[in-house]
Amino acid sequence: MELLRGRQLWQWWLVVGGVVAAIYLALPSDNPWIWAVYNAFGLAAAAAVVVGVRRNRPRRAGPWYFFAGAMAMWAAGDIVYELQYFSWGWETFPAPADGPYLLAYPLFAIGAYRLIKGRISGRDRAGLLDAAIVSVSLSLLSWSFLMRPIAADESLGLLQRVVALAYPAGDLLLLVMVVRLVTTPGARTASYRLLIAAIGAQLVSDIGYAVVNMFTTYTDGLLDAGWIAMYLFWGAAALHPSMRALSEVAPDRAERFTTRRLALLTVASLLAPVVLIVQGLTGAASIDWSAIGLSSIALFLLVLARMAGLISRIQDQAAQLRALAHNDALTGVPNRRAWDLELSREMAKAVRSGEPVAVALLDLDHFKRFNDTFGHPAGDRLLKEAAAAWRDQLRTGDLLARYGGEEFGVLLVGQSLETGLAVLERMRAVTPHGQTFSAGLALWDGHEIPEQLVARADEALYEAKHGGRDRVEAAVPATMTSVR
Numbered sequence: 001m002e003l004l005r006g007r008q009l010w011q012w013w014l015v016v017g018g019v020v021a022a023i024y025l026a027l028p029s030d031n032p033w034i035w036a037v038y039n040a041f042g043l044a045a046a047a048a049v050v051v052g053v054r055r056n057r058p059r060r061a062g063p064w065y066f067f068a069g070a071m072a073m074w075a076a077g078d079i080v081y082e083l084q085y086f087s088w089g090w091e092t093f094p095a096p097a098d099g100p101y102l103l104a105y106p107l108f109a110i111g112a113y114r115l116i117k118g119r120i121s122g123r124d125r126a127g128l129l130d131a132a133i134v135s136v137s138l139s140l141l142s143w144s145f146l147m148r149p150i151a152a153d154e155s156l157g158l159l160q161r162v163v164a165l166a167y168p169a170g171d172l173l174l175l176v177m178v179v180r181l182v183t184t185p186g187a188r189t190a191s192y193r194l195l196i197a198a199i200g201a202q203l204v205s206d207i208g209y210a211v212v213n214m215f216t217t218y219t220d221g222l223l224d225a226g227w228i229a230m231y232l233f234w235g236a237a238a239l240h241p242s243m244r245a246l247s248e249v250a251p252d253r254a255e256r257f258t259t260r261r262l263a264l265l266t267v268a269s270l271l272a273p274v275v276l277i278v279q280g281l282t283g284a285a286s287i288d289w290s291a292i293g294l295s296s297i298a299l300f301l302l303v304l305a306r307m308a309g310l311i312s313r314i315q316d317q318a319a320q321l322r323a324l325a326h327n328d329a330l331t332g333v334p335n336r337r338a339w340d341l342e343l344s345r346e347m348a349k350a351v352r353s354g355e356p357v358a359v360a361l362l363d364l365d366h367f368k369r370f371n372d373t374f375g376h377p378a379g380d381r382l383l384k385e386a387a388a389a390w391r392d393q394l395r396t397g398d399l400l401a402r403y404g405g406e407e408f409g410v411l412l413v414g415q416s417l418e419t420g421l422a423v424l425e426r427m428r429a430v431t432p433h434g435q436t437f438s439a440g441l442a443l444w445d446g447h448e449i450p451e452q453l454v455a456r457a458d459e460a461l462y463e464a465k466h467g468g469r470d471r472v473e474a475a476v477p478a479t480m481t482s483v484r
Contacts, residue, residue, distance in 0.1 A: 052238025
């Protein structure tokens with residue numbers, strides 16, 4: 001019993017199940033024990049799923065119980081199938097076994113839907129569109145080569161057609177859910193891979209069975225290997241400890257449009273014309289133009305919606321990059337690059353309009369001492385809170401920018417030197433945490449280049465600091481500077 005505990009239980013299930021599967025496949029098909037082994041295997045898989053839920057205790061156990069119910073229905077269908085054909089001699093179609101077989105498909109779909117829903121924290125529009133593109137293509141493929149021949153078979157009665165169509169429709173439902181699960185963000189654990197392998201094995205055998213029966217009657221047990229693998233992988237998926245993370249909500253993260261996903265969508269989008277070409281080359285009695293046309297329209301609209309989403313995402317990222325390139329990461333106000341661009345732009349506008357332009361440079365007093373006393377996190381908070389308080393004192397058209405370190409620039413458009421001094425005094429009064437700043441203000445003379453205007457404001461800031469700090473100094477007019 002000690003060997004069966006912990007993480008190794010799923011491995012023992014695979015080993016023992018593999019041995020049983022090999023014995024089953026090695027027995028002749030007319031051996032009376034072969035069906036008992038097969039039935040026991042199916043019921044054991046359903047029990048293994050329940051045991052896995054009880055042992056691993058996932059946060060969302062509901063989906064797994066639906067999966068266990070689907071396993072039990074498939075196993076019950078196998079038992080009824082053997083009884084009706086080999087014990088009762090009932091060879092009509094539809095038959096009692098079709099009931100549990102077909103009931104398994106909606107049980108699985110409900111479980112898969114709940115599992116997928118539990119893995120998504122918000123709206124997964126991109127994944128939903130990708131799944132829809134692949135699903136529409138696969139639906140056309142299934143209809144054209146599996147379902148349409150059944151629907152057109154006049155030898156079948158209405159009930160026979162409905163039941164016969166229900167099987168490929170159920171497989172298509174499985175396939176759609178797998179596609180949605182693959183395109184959903186979330187943990188790609190060992191349990192996840194085993195689950196996908198289980199459904200894949202079933203689909204291979206189901207579709208193979210349908211194709212074989214289109215030309216002859218299935219007699220040998222080759223496809224049974226796929227159904228046995230389905231049971232084997234389902235039990236291992238539930239018993240593996242990583243199944244706990246399978247239903248956890250995926251963390252929000254940026255979507256990555258990988259080459260693999262692009263290849264999948266390309267193939268899916270091309271299936272409609274491929275079906276048309278195949279029908280034309282094989283000399284089909286009638287081209288299924290309605291199904292192909294509707295699928296092509298749906299695929300075109302879905303791909304267009306997907307492209308629109310990608311373009312919108314690229315535009316949003318470009319806007320974020322522009323904001324990052326022109327805004328200071330700490331304070332959120334424009335940075336030095338944005339300051340230089342805006343100053344040049346406003347000076348060029350002022351040449352045409354004749355409006356005054358004033359520039360101020362302000363510097364927090366004794367900022368290094370504040371950092372040394374209270375720590376750098378407190379210094380960062382001071383910069384953020386000061387920038388927010390100062391910006392509230394400015395008009396919409398004015399600009400506050402972080403010039404560097406604890407130094408900020410202020411661009412005032414349409415204000416005189418006296419008004420600019422009053423604005424800076426209001427800003428100085430709201431500086432948080434009892435701190436102060438020194439500032440220098442310069443009014444543009446209409447001829448200076450931006451560097452010269454900023455240099456005069458910087459000289460005024462120097463005078464304010466050497467004059468005792470906690471004050472605003474007006475710069476010497478440019479004409480007096482040139483005389484000097």
